[in-house]
Amino acid sequence: MSGASISFVTGSGAIGHNNREFIHENVDKDRVKNNINYKEEKLYIAYEKCFDQAVERHNERQTRNDRKIKNYMKQIKDSGNKEKLFYENVIQVGDKYSHGFGSGNEDQAIDILDKYAKDFQERNPNLYVFNMKMHLDEASPHLHIDYIPVANGYERGLDTRNSLTKAHQ
Numbered sequence: 308m309s310g311a312s313i314s315f316v317t318g319s320g321a322i323g324h325n326n327r328e329f330i331h332e333n334v335d336k337d338r339v340k341n342n343i344n345y346k347e348e349k350l351y352i353a354y355e356k357c358f359d360q361a362v363e364r365h366n367e368r369q370t371r372n373d374r375k376i377k378n379y380m381k382q383i384k385d386s387g388n389k390e391k392l393f394y395e396n397v398i399q400v401g402d403k404y405s406h407g408f409g410s411g412n413e414d415q416a417i418d419i420l421d422k423y424a425k426d427f428q429e430r431n432p433n434l435y436v437f438n439m440k441m442h443l444d445e446a447s448p449h450l451h452i453d454y455i456p457v458a459n460g461y462e463r464g465l466d467t468r469n470s471l472t473k474a475h476q
Contacts, residue, residue, distance in 0.1 A: 311401030353437035
């Protein structure tokens with residue numbers, strides 16, 4: 308077994324790339340079929356699951372219609388607070404030389420990433436994973452995890468919100 312570092316990078320969140328809705332030139336088209344799909348859920352459905360009950364509770368307490376939330380996902384998207392609809396982490400074992408395809412260590416990388424993927428949601432219950440893929444069609448195996456941070460316990464406004472800082476508490 309070969310030792311290797313693990314890189315954990317915050318990605319920009321390119322769902323179309325992750326789901327192979329389009330193919331970049333660095334992708335081996337013959338290996339796309341080998342990619343592993345752990346979860347693929349539409350973002351708006353994930354938002355409904357995570358926040359619809361909180362929005363309903365919030366709206367029931369409002370006496371003024373202008374304070375009711377019509378679409379929480381749109382509210383986050385249009386927010387001037389630089390809030391993100393979702394976050395992405397990209398995880399890779401080693402690099403394309405030590406654990407890339409043809410290195411002889413790619414199976415080790417795949418095994419490590421597979422275990423990490425399968426346990427991620429359990430280890431991070433406040434990060435709702437709606438899209439997760441392992442790419443086996445580029446130079447080296449790597450994992451894309453797309454999630455929404457779900458924070459609870461707010462006393463004003465929505466009691467459950469998209470908040471990365473409070474989701475980690």
